[in-house]
Amino acid sequence: MTETALPLTASQLVLRAKQRELEAVRQLAQRTELVDAIGRLIHGLQRERGATSVWLASGGQRFAEVRTQAMAEADQAEQVLRQQLAGQLAPEQAAGAPLLTLMAWVLMGLEQLPALRAQVARQQLDAAASVAAYSRLIAGPVELIFHIADAARLPAASRLLVALLHLVQANEAAGQERALGAVLFASGRCAQAQQQRVLHLIDAQERSLQVFADFAEPALRSDWEARQLTPEAARLERLRRTLAMARPEAPLDTRHSDDWFEVSSQRIDALWQLQLDLMARLRAECESQSRQAEQDLQDSEGLLQGLRRHPPQHAGAVARFFEADPAAQPVPGPDAVAPAADNAALMALLQEQAARLARMEAELDNARRTLHERKVIERAKGVLMSRLGMTEEAAFRALQKTSMDQNRRLLDVAEATLSLPDFAFGPTPGVPHV
Template sequence: MSVANLVLRSKQQEIDALRHLAHKAEWVDAIGQLVQRLQRERGASCIYLASQTQRFAEVRQQAVNEALLHEEKLRQVFSAQMDPAQGTSAQTLSLMAWALLGLESLPALRLQIDRQAMSALDAVAAYSHLIAGLVELVFHMADTAGVPSVSRLLVALLHAVQATEEAGQERALGALLYASGHCQEAHQQRLLHLIDAQERSLRVFGDFAEPALRARWDELQLAPCMATLERLRRALCVARPGTALDSDLSHTWFNACSERMDGLWQLQGDLVQRLREECAARIVHAQQDLQDSRNLLRLLRENPPQRTHAVDRFFETGSTHPTPPEQADHPPTNAEPTPLRELLRTQSQRMAQMEAELEATRRTLNERKIIERAKGVLMARLGMTEDVAFRALQKTSMDQNRRLLEVAEATLALPDLAFATPASGARALQ
């Protein structure tokens, strides 16, 4: 194995990884298109059930029809992934199977809604469970991308996806409250949690997104729909449990939330497009580097180092006064490095920078997973809701002046005995 072969193979693998990522961006787009329709179907179905089928029957049916169309497109994308040439991993195939399992449950779910055989809240939970499986596929794609140079784009995309799904759940729960005509404390708590979760996701999006996309999100914050949404949010969150609500506002709420979500979806579409463009540009650049590598190797062969010329002169046939190689002029100490060495040095620096960016990306995603697991532990062992569990972690973090991640790690490290009772569990957390 030669140095030249290693250099060329490394560059070729970089090109292959970029091509695979560009291909994945296509099916991430297909997943997103279906998720968007399912989110709309979820919200419309919620109003349909909460209003005793008096509202949103046509909106729901239109959403169902659009979802069916995009479901078929996603199935075609999944089918293409079965080709061994795609190199789809076992875990990816498993997640695809889970997502298809959810899609196959949709006809029965829709039939139950048609017959009013389930509550609006159960419908929200069922759709959210299905959507979560599809969103997990997007996260898995980013986690296994293996292309550090686009890591910032991927982190921005993931948190935009997360924020949009949280906004979709908020739309459904708020629609449930307005369409039912009365306020419930448990739903209010869920709304507060979803609003807070969106803000956290969008902060990370803002940290990693390109300036142009951040500016567009800032513009969306000033849109008229945001003022309407904030007014309706406030009415829901401050109302006393059992307070009567104007059911006619369910349309206004749904439309304001939908306009905001459409803006978020547009940002996601732009991020996917930027991902495609970045992959295409880097493939071209890498191919140029690959070609330059060949040219550099050719030049290297045609222009050997000075010391080899001295050896050639020394052993030249018919030479009467050969010059010993040890007396040959040494190259100046400030001589330029050979083209191949320069290529290796440049590539090493680039790879080091890319690895640093990838490590930062992995750290961000890993911290999110640890905090989510800690919330799950508190919910399972202490019977807390997701909102209460997160606020418990957050309060402990502030009280002890420790990072939220450290508190989450400490929670996961606690033995089962510490959670024997809610009181002891709360003290253990503190």
């Protein structure tokens, strides 16, 4: 004897929608902890990169103890991140293929870390090469944060994640700046390629921090603005000018090395503290959203309890739920099963749900546009780097110059670059053109 399935009702669908909202909030709360673990690993690797650059530039004479401590902190952060990544495999996390693939790339990068450290220990890399190697390693975790921000679908949390992503990018640029500046001062010579890279990193920080300011809450923006007025920030600007104004291959005063590392580290620490504050705000937002979603679900279950007992029998009832003017609805006939009051309650709930989702979608659009712009520009830079053999900073300057010369948005120029066929770029110097 087969069991007859009960007919699907509107109330069941409404409740399922509410449950999905609650699941999405809980998933985001777990992803927030993953983002925190990623941020701590990045911070640890940045410290290791900075200490390693000085250690190599000084021939192993300086920062040995700092480097050892930084490696231990990075290892500890890696273990925490691995636990968080393992948690994403739980069915309730619903981690999709793109997220799992990025997680795999991050782990593959971390598996190369012991070999990189061994090369450094044997001094088989110079300081600049070590900065590049650590920066490539850090790029994977940064991209993982981008994916999590791009996948978020809760407006307030999405804004905070966009702010966080660009704060992490600014911090990473500041970390690279610290490492390369330390190499220049410690070596006592202004290498032009590294000098240009430092200038590019300063510009990259300002661009990322502008987006952070656009999306962060006023209190966090004010906090960062106040940090720019400290004596340490002024010292960093003076040293930046020293590097910017130095002629290529000109000598640099090695006595500035410690001062540079100190003030640039203070900038990074200020950005890191801001990142911790932003993470705390993100956690609080997730907790607030979770409580609200749970309350909404409970309220909806109570409101629809009667409707589950008396499901609507006629298709015309569904149309009445979406009627703009409730007074214009026809009066139910004597054969109607669902009470008119219950139908009106469900109609009001559906209309409120639809309006709220529409507001959420509108609020998310701005965050999505910002992330899309970042993605397109990064891809365009990559195309120029691979097809024309440009450095990252040269590729970005080329996009910027075209944008200014043609009076077009940078995004439009990047999209046009991606649409060009391979032959439009011509043969790359030193590479046969097929």
